[in-house]
Amino acid sequence: MRAYLYDNLDTDCRETHEQIPSVPVSAEELAASGVLYWKLKDENFEAQIDKICEDRNYKNRDQITVSKEGLGDLFDAKIKTFFAEHLHEDEEIRAILEGTGYFDIRDKDDRWVRIKVEAGDLIVLPAGIYHRFTLDTNNYLKAMRLFKEDPVWTPLNRPCDENSYRKAYLQAIATN
Numbered sequence: 001m002r003a004y005l006y007d008n009l010d011t012d013c014r015e016t017h018e019q020i021p022s023v024p025v026s027a028e029e030l031a032a033s034g035v036l037y038w039k040l041k042d043e044n045f046e047a048q049i050d051k052i053c054e055d056r057n058y059k060n061r062d063q064i065t066v067s068k069e070g071l072g073d074l075f076d077a078k079i080k081t082f083f084a085e086h087l088h089e090d091e092e093i094r095a096i097l098e099g100t101g102y103f104d105i106r107d108k109d110d111r112w113v114r115i116k117v118e119a120g121d122l123i124v125l126p127a128g129i130y131h132r133f134t135l136d137t138n139n140y141l142k143a144m145r146l147f148k149e150d151p152v153w154t155p156l157n158r159p160c161d162e163n164s165y166r167k168a169y170l171q172a173i174a175t176n
């Protein structure tokens, strides 16, 4: 995982969009926005996921392949939905199994931070954080999605500042 401030240029979102000079964002800074990150080792990948699931009460999991082949006729619509700025009323937890992509999150100062993910990365976006996702120019990512009971990933597009999960999120990071 590598994170940096987004350049906000209006070009293909699958490009790197790293400012020049780059402004890196550390795991600690991401944690201040409520974003959690683990690097999972190949040797005991499943065991590490199981431990995180046990610690954080994630009971269920499935997989998604974000690619033209994986999503078929839904590809264009899904890609558009993923990149529209939104929040969820539950955590978004993704363990990357194959491929690469970018999660963009709004930090405490409402700046876009781009997080590059690859195989072995496990990322948790808290409920209420504004974010979006895009593939990079490799156009392929396979991820495991973890969730507590049923998935609650309905995207609520910005603005939804009156949403109770948004308000709870802002309160949580303010007292962090």
Ligand SMILES: CSCCC(=O)/C(O)=C/O
Pocket (backbone or CB within 6 Å): 064, 066, 082, 092, 094, 131, 132, 133, 141, 143, 153
């Ligand atoms: C990498 S999984 C696809 C992206 C997704 O599920 C989502 O909700 C993006 O915000």
Ligand SMILES: [Fe+2]
Pocket (backbone or CB within 6 Å): 086, 087, 088, 092, 131, 132, 155
């Ligand atoms: Fe999302």
